[in-house]
Amino acid sequence: MTKASDSGAYLLGSTIGRHKMMTTISPGKTWEGFAGAVLLSMLAAAAFIYFAGDRFPQGFTMPVGLGVGAVLGVGAVFGDLIESKLKRVAGAKDSGNYFPGIGGVLDLLDSLLFNAPLMYLFLKYGL
Template identity: 50%
Template sequence: MLRQRLLVALIAIPLLTALVHLGGWPWAVTVSLILLAAAWEYTHLIRRIGFSPSPGWIGLMILGFLGDGMAFLPGSRVAELTLTLAPPMALVWFWWIRRTEHPVADWAFTAAGGLYLGWLGRSFVWLRNLPDPHGRWWVAFVLFTTWAADTGAYLVGRRWGRHRLAPQWSPGKTWEGFFGGCLAGMGVGAVLGFFIELGAGPGALLGLLIGSLGTLGDLSVSVLKRRAGVKDSGNLFPGHGGVLDRLDSLLWSGMLAYLYAHWIQGF
């Protein structure tokens, strides 16, 4: 398992690094494809539970939010239009056109998926669109602190984990692994803090927040997988699971970092 994880990381990290460096539309298209793949996995999880969300409507919401993230004109209202038009139109679709068995629940899962993936995922486009070189370093900060926290939690939990964190949702997670992930996030955050003009202390604090709150994103997807009776959301990445498995922590971390950069740093 660990060997597979390392092999995937050796391929994925240089590729993502190159795309982050390019920025612009290549990065936005990459984020879009990743989120659309996650939306497909999400719909299959919900269908295993017994409901029928629409991947098409989720995809439209995702593209609407990302389109807003790429809108360079001041006063862009793409996100507002997406939130205003997509949910009611999707409800009409389920209730009067598709006439599914559970139209309201199907609509609710569709709207939730679009908001979760699109609204949070948009932060990676926002962060990269910060003035260079800040945009590159902020995205790199989120990616590497989140990966460090995930890796630290995995290694510490595997070696010393004894006390279950949330056995009813994710039996493999332990408190020891949680604290190991927090420490790893703090360490990497302290180092990378210099590159985004945070400094070691604020960088470590943001790394701690990413390491701890990212666990909530992980657990939220674990709840769905538990209800669906599957271990992973997909099998695209050997040793890592599916796309949604890799995004569960990153989505929360990206939005947290953007809010920090926007509210505290003034970008």
């Protein structure tokens, strides 16, 4: 769901994004991209539940999955914004150049680093 969120943010943000979110932290982020992140994350969650619902814990219903997808979509954007802020503080454009066009390892994993603990808490405590 996290990478679906990243893809949704990029897809909608780059095609129809007009309204900037936080220009001092990440000038390219738009509210349309944010919506794309949440929507595609929810769609990915729905697909997981539809195709593999019997493998999920008891009580992981479609409404719960959509809620988790929405939370992880928001979390992915926050993870990206936090990493962008850290880069600005450090005076770096990218967190490395290991992946041409993407940047460093943190640029690739920023949203996952934020969402992994969120998903753990949900699975552990049913938050």
